[in-house]
Amino acid sequence: MRVTPEAKGTIHAVGLGPGAPDLMSVRADRLVRETQHIAYFRKVGRPGQARSIVDGMLRPDAQELPMEYPITTEIPVADPLYRKTLAAFYAAGATQLRALSEQGHDIAVLCEGDPMFFGSFMHLFTRLSGAAPIRIVPGIAGMAGATAAAGLPLVWGDDTLAVLAGTMPWEKLAERIRQADALVVMKCGRHLTKVRQALSEAGRLADAWLIEYATMPGERVQPLSQHNGSPAPYFSLIVVPGRGRRS
Amino acid sequence: MRVTPEAKGTIHAVGLGPGAPDLMSVRADRLVRETQHIAYFRKVGRPGQARSIVDGMLRPDAQELPMEYPITTEIPVADPLYRKTLAAFYAAGATQLRALSEQGHDIAVLCEGDPMFFGSFMHLFTRLSGAAPIRIVPGIAGMAGATAAAGLPLVWGDDTLAVLAGTMPWEKLAERIRQADALVVMKCGRHLTKVRQALSEAGRLADAWLIEYATMPGERVQPLSQHNGSPAPYFSLIVVPGRGRRS
Numbered sequence: 001m002r003v004t005p006e007a008k009g010t011i012h013a014v015g016l017g018p019g020a021p022d023l024m025s026v027r028a029d030r031l032v033r034e035t036q037h038i039a040y041f042r043k044v045g046r047p048g049q050a051r052s053i054v055d056g057m058l059r060p061d062a063q064e065l066p067m068e069y070p071i072t073t074e075i076p077v078a079d080p081l082y083r084k085t086l087a088a089f090y091a092a093g094a095t096q097l098r099a100l101s102e103q104g105h106d107i108a109v110l111c112e113g114d115p116m117f118f119g120s121f122m123h124l125f126t127r128l129s130g131a132a133p134i135r136i137v138p139g140i141a142g143m144a145g146a147t148a149a150a151g152l153p154l155v156w157g158d159d160t161l162a163v164l165a166g167t168m169p170w171e172k173l174a175e176r177i178r179q180a181d182a183l184v185v186m187k188c189g190r191h192l193t194k195v196r197q198a199l200s201e202a203g204r205l206a207d208a209w210l211i212e213y214a215t216m217p218g219e220r221v222q223p224l225s226q227h228n229g230s231p232a233p234y235f236s237l238i239v240v241p242g243r244g245r246r247s
Numbered sequence: 248m249r250v251t252p253e254a255k256g257t258i259h260a261v262g263l264g265p266g267a268p269d270l271m272s273v274r275a276d277r278l279v280r281e282t283q284h285i286a287y288f289r290k291v292g293r294p295g296q297a298r299s300i301v302d303g304m305l306r307p308d309a310q311e312l313p314m315e316y317p318i319t320t321e322i323p324v325a326d327p328l329y330r331k332t333l334a335a336f337y338a339a340g341a342t343q344l345r346a347l348s349e350q351g352h353d354i355a356v357l358c359e360g361d362p363m364f365f366g367s368f369m370h371l372f373t374r375l376s377g378a379a380p381i382r383i384v385p386g387i388a389g390m391a392g393a394t395a396a397a398g399l400p401l402v403w404g405d406d407t408l409a410v411l412a413g414t415m416p417w418e419k420l421a422e423r424i425r426q427a428d429a430l431v432v433m434k435c436g437r438h439l440t441k442v443r444q445a446l447s448e449a450g451r452l453a454d455a456w457l458i459e460y461a462t463m464p465g466e467r468v469q470p471l472s473q474h475n476g477s478p479a480p481y482f483s484l485i486v487v488p489g490r491g492r493r494s
Contacts, residue, residue, distance in 0.1 A: 162410075
């Protein structure tokens with residue numbers, strides 16, 4: 001029997017914001033509490049950050065669908081097997097969500113931060129787009145949580161903002177840092193020393209802040225210049241405020 | 248009599264998100280409904296976008312403090328009088344909020360989008376920081392509302408994102424567009440033709456989307472290449488998605 005489009009359930013990609021549960025939107029809060037089918041990504045053996053944020057909010061009869069990342073730490077990123085393994089994983093997740101949708105179930109896919117901003121959901125989105133009804137519920141990005149926690153106005157007037165990944169190659173990272181007015185560097189982790197060096201060479205180290213666990217327990221704000229150089233936790237980023245026209 | 252810090256009221260800068268009232272955070276929603284003193288910016292003779300978003304949410308005994316931008320359209324931005332006029336305006340607003348705080352009143356300052364991202368509140372923040380207790384409630388940025396509305400994953404893997412103002416000089420705008428992976432161009436307005444030309448020269452016009460009134464009534468998503476060239480409304484921005492590593 002062919003299912004009519006009207007009978008399909010909607011896949012809601014729900015942005016949960018930076019971590020504090022009351023920083024999810026009213027719409028997200030409602031969807032998390034009301035939707036029976038709750039999907040989320042997590043590492044094997046971990047509760048998962050997205051799932052942790054909604055602790056205590058789910059329906060008693062909620063059906064949970066954890067999508068567990070395949071273990072890829074032993075495969076180099078450049079190895080075709082790395083991409084192939086992840087592609088198969090995302091394809092399986094998309095198939096699972098699509099099947100639920102075709103059975104008429106709505107699904108809330110929990111997304112840390114904003115779903116369209118470095119989110120794993122994007123890999124499902126490209127596979128499901130056109131095949132199932134999808135609604136994106138935007139969320140507060142981690143960098144907004146960080147600038148709020150640190151009290152750092154980020155961009156003023158004609159400032160340009162560059163959002164960079166600390167995983168970038170040195171040359172490109174250094175060049176982008178030299179050019180930008182305001183900067184956010186994500187994914188620093190083990191790359192913190194490299195990022196710090198690039199900021200220092202560009203003369204921006206004195207204005208750089210390291211913010212860890214913004215809006216979460218363990219929140220910590222410190223000048224990057226005073227950091228001891230140990231790897232940064234996953235939930236951390238560097239902010240260098242802009243210097244644009246001010247009144 | 249000297250007021251102890253404990254007796255001071257807190258100034259909450261409340262990010263309201265991109266426009267749809269249910270896209271403000273649960274925390275923002277609560278502060279808007281519970282706080283008696285509600286401040287916001289607006290143009291003379293206009294209701295103000297921030298105030299419009301919270302329509303119907305305020306306490307019956309709310310005290311509203313509209314801060315009305317001085318009329319500066321006749322003063323060139325480069326004229327020192329422009330900056331002086333705005334500086335006096337922000338100083339007066341800060342004085343007003345500080346006085347309320349010292350009387351022990353909490354205040355919610357309504358901020359469109361995120362308070363620290365191109366927000367007028369930043370001009371109050373620099374004047375009030377240290378003088379009054381301030382809490383920033385981050386909000387969903389307009390660009391997240393736009394990527395959600397358009398179904399455009401913005402940044403992937405090692406992508407760099409550049410957020411630019413359409414008001415930038417041509418040379419700098421064109422250079423930044425050539426370098427970035429993902430792009431958001433704000434403040435296009437009367438600069439739409441210039442931005443379009445720069446995107447075209449960089450070979451990115453085919454991937455560029457113009458999103459107007461994201462998450463609001465009148466929401467409209469269209470390829471920039473199909474736009475007729477008329478000025479864009481204030482609530483519009485251009486998104487060019489990144490092309491990073493995908494699985």
